[in-house]
């Protein structure tokens with residue numbers, strides 16, 4: 517059993533959430549948590565794929581929004597590319613691969629914020645994956661841009677990962 521968690525992160529919040537999800541999943545099977553910059557394009561041998569990224573302009577990031585993010589912090593961004601580009605570049609995806617998606621975003625009604633996890637799920641479905649959980653959002657502080665997840669969100673992410681792991685058996 518091989519679980520792959522692929523994250524994109526500009527300021528580090530989604531990375532923190534992805535690591536927590538990985539921690540929660542680790543009770544089910546060995547987990548690799550991988551930055552999208554280094555994620556494999558061949559998913560042969562993967563038994564569960566989890567994909568997450570920040571919500572930018574109501575959706576997954578694009579080159580222009582990542583550039584804008586880079587300008588909002590003095591630190592280099594954690595990822596250079598995005599899950600949108602990675603999902604579009606996948607070379608081999610096992611048929612019916614179980615998958616789940618998440619994002620980070622502001623804590624407001626989804627109709628106002630959008631959610632990158634919905635676009636991630638749509639693309640995974642198109643690639644023949646089987647979504648095993650509804651897309652989930654984890655909330656970040658509003659400012660500064662790199663303030664990170666809201667209190668309790670890292671713990672909620674770990675619990676979400678653990679529940680996802682339990683649903684596999």
Ligand SMILES: Cc1cc2nc3c(=O)[nH]c(=O)nc-3n(C[C@H](O)[C@H](O)[C@H](O)COP(=O)(O)O)c2cc1C
Nearest residue numbers: 525526527528529530570572573574620621622629
């Ligand atoms: C260019 C840009 C656009 C954003 N657009 C949205 C948005 O439409 N909805 C939202 O909830 N958050 C939006 N945000 C906030 C991001 O979701 C937030 O920066 C992200 O969750 C932080 O994760 P990270 O530290 O992993 O990059 C935006 C942030 C940036 C930089």
